[in-house]
Amino acid sequence: MNQTTPGSESNTGERIETDALGSRPIDDAHYYGIQTVRALENFSVSGKTIADIPGFVEGIIHIKQAAALANLAAGGLPGEIAEAIVAAGEHCLENFEPSQFSVDIYHGGGGTAANMNVNEVIANRANEVLSGRKGYDHVHPNTDVNMAQSTNxxxxxxxxxxxxxxxxxxxxxxxxxxxxxxxxxxxxxxxxxxxxxxxxxxxxxxxxxxxxxxxxxxxxxxxxxxxxxxxxxHLPLGATAVGTEFGALPGYKAAVHVELSRITQLALEPEENxxxxxxxxxxxxxxxxxxxxxxxxxxxxxxxxxxxxxxxxxxxxxxxxxxxxxxxxxxxxxxxxxxxxxxxxxxxxxxxxxxxxxxxxxxxxxxxxxxxxxxxxxxxxxxxxxxxxxxxxxxxxxxxxxxxxxCRAAAEGSLALSTAIAAVFDYPKAGSVARFAAERGLSIKDAAVQMALLSQEEAEELFEVSLFADTLRYQKVIQKYRLLAQQGELGGSSDGITGSTW
The missing domain is CATH 1.20.200.10 (Fumarase/aspartase (Central domain))
Incomplete structure (x- = not known):
């Protein structure tokens, strides 16, 4: 393999890229670069990549585009480079290729590998726009694409x-x-x-x-x-590494939120702190x-x-x-x-x-x-x-x-219908009716009739189960029977069951 300058093309279908740890050959078919390659070697754990997270890579790309335009407005980037970054981002979104954003979601470093993956893809594409080939001769992933930004x-x-x-x-x-x-x-x-x-x-x-x-x-x-x-x-964009905005030019923070809001069509604002x-x-x-x-x-x-x-x-x-x-x-x-x-x-x-x-x-x-x-x-x-x-x-x-x-049969058979007896008479009477019904296998309605508390006609009205689910009807009927009970006008003649029960 011929030795070439960092970021340049060799005649073997590879290019050489360099970072703080050294140089590596990169298959020139890939838009990602050396830091992404290291991440692929270090973190291939889950089989789930940043491209598999819906909208995540898109969000990073939009941030890169907004940052390029904000840095242009702040005087940090030449127009040609800013426009190339924006165009590269658009190309990546329109021709989205998940294999180019292949960092495993389980990676250390607070997301640095994900950020650099996108930086490298955009930088290589932007250089293609400007020079017709990949490499960082014109647009660098850190210096230009990541300007005024931090992974953080x-x-x-x-x-x-x-x-x-x-x-x-x-x-x-x-x-x-x-x-x-x-x-x-x-x-x-x-x-x-x-x-x-x-x-x-x-x-x-x-x-x-x-x-x-x-x-x-x-x-x-x-x-x-x-x-x-x-x-x-509410975004921390503009905070850079630790919240001090170090590395961002005056006007960048406001401009990047304006541009990102325009790009995403969302009402985005900087975090308060x-x-x-x-x-x-x-x-x-x-x-x-x-x-x-x-x-x-x-x-x-x-x-x-x-x-x-x-x-x-x-x-x-x-x-x-x-x-x-x-x-x-x-x-x-x-x-x-x-x-x-x-x-x-x-x-x-x-x-x-x-x-x-x-x-x-x-x-x-x-x-x-x-x-x-x-x-x-x-x-x-x-x-x-x-x-x-x-x-x-x-x-x-x-x-x-x-x-x-x-459903109706279960509702009609519930001993909890004795609650109506408690509402009309009192709780002790209701308890006696419930026990009477339970011991004899009766419904509450039939028990109240056998105990001479209610006539058959009265019991039919009071224990119509739909009544219990209708608050207004329930209140009217209960009030009616409570008044009748107070006047001693409820029930049939005593047959001895009532007295022996309570």
Whole structure:
């Protein structure tokens, strides 16, 4: 191999690049350079690269373009070089080749390898624009592409841009879930079922009311996602290495945010305190916590769906979920709640990612160096939720069917209906009716009639189970019967059961 100057082409299809540790031959087919090659040798661990993180490399490239224009305005870069950097970035985005951004997401150095990977690709492409060949004769990855920047402010800024866009997608996804639940809420508005507390029979509600609780939790999640997105609009860009803005020319900080806002179409602003922004990563813990809360609400709902659809002959059997696949390799006819179980596993992963983010946010001294794993964990959680929720909607929620007769029968048989006796008479009488019903295998309605507390007609009205799920009707009927009880005008003649019971 012929010796050539650093960054120049040899006649063997290779070029020689030099960094602080020495020189290396680089296959000239690659736009990345020596520091990326070292990263490939040092950190090939997970098989997941920075190009696999949606929007991350795009965010870095946009920062490089904005920085070039800001440095041009501040007098740091000649127009020709700034324009070549911008053009190189545009070329990389329009002809995106993941293999050129191949640094493993698990890499040390606080993201330096990721930043340099992009710097090298843009520099080599910019030199092609200016000279027709790769190399750093005109545009250098550090001197020019990275001017007025540090990995320490570029990487967290690119992370926020990428996560903002992913959160926007997740908002749309969760809105779809809210709409799907709202439709089911209307469909099941009149389906009376038994509620359960501590896994025990409680008062009747409608299936629509139960679903309204799920819907509202996801509406709250939407508000939390909006707050999380807002955190992503404040960037440490301009802080450079440690927050002092060292290396940036006057006017650069304002200009780079203006240019980046224009390029990304986002209302980006500098962080209020750059030292805080570099030292502390608690905003990521907050964002991850929002994702965990959303995933938890999804998992809770899915566990409830599994319980309510259990059986179908020896379980709750209140609802039927769509059959998406056979449920057993040995038991014909068995159907599993496979889609809710998939979604619950997504929750487990989001929960694990949140634990990773929590530890990674601890940091130390003047920089949090664990941002690569934070980025991987947060974006994986968003991507999983973005993929799981539409499947949950289309393959489960949209096809839920209510087993109305089963639901009503369970509601009518609940001993908790004795609560109406407590509201009309008092708690001790209600307890006696519940015991009487339990001992004899009766419904509360029949027990109240046999105990001569109510006539059959009165019991039919008071224990109509739909009454218990309708606050306004309940209040009117209970007030009516309370007044009748006070006037001694309820029930039939005493047959001895009442006296012996209490």
């Amino acid at each position: 402010d570029v990487i967290p800024s690119a992370m926020k841009i990428a996560v903002y866009r992913l959160l926007s997608q997740l908002e749309h996804t969760v809105s779809g879930l809210v709409d799907a639940l709202a439709a089911k809420e209307v469909e099941f508005a009149s389906v009376i079922k038994l509620s359960r507390t501590c896994f025990q029979d409680a008062l009747p509600i409608t299936l629509g009311q139960q679903i309204s609780g799920y819907r509202h939790s996801f509406q709250r999640a939407l508000r939390d996602l909006e707050i999380a997105k807002a955190k992503c609009l 750059f030292f805080d922004a570099l030292q502390n990563a608690d905003q990521w813990m907050s964002i991850s916590g929002t994702l965990k809360s959303l995933a938890l609400s999804m998992a809770k709902m899915c566990n409830d769906l599994r319980l309510m659809s259990s059986g179908p002959r020896a379980g709750f059997a209140e609802i039927t979920l769509p059959a998406v696949q056979p449920g057993s390799s040995i038991m014909p006819g068995k159907i599993n709640p496979a889609v809710p179980e998939m979604a619950i596993q997504v929750y487990f992963r989001v929960l694990g990612n949140d634990a990773t983010v929590t530890r990674a946010c601890e940091g130390e001294l003047d920089l949090n160096v664990w941002e690569s794993i934070i980025l991987n964990a947060v974006t994986e959680s968003i991507v999983l939720l973005n993929r799981a929720i539409p499947l949950l909607i289309s393959k489960c929620i949209a096809g839920i069917a209510a087993n109305e007769a089963t």
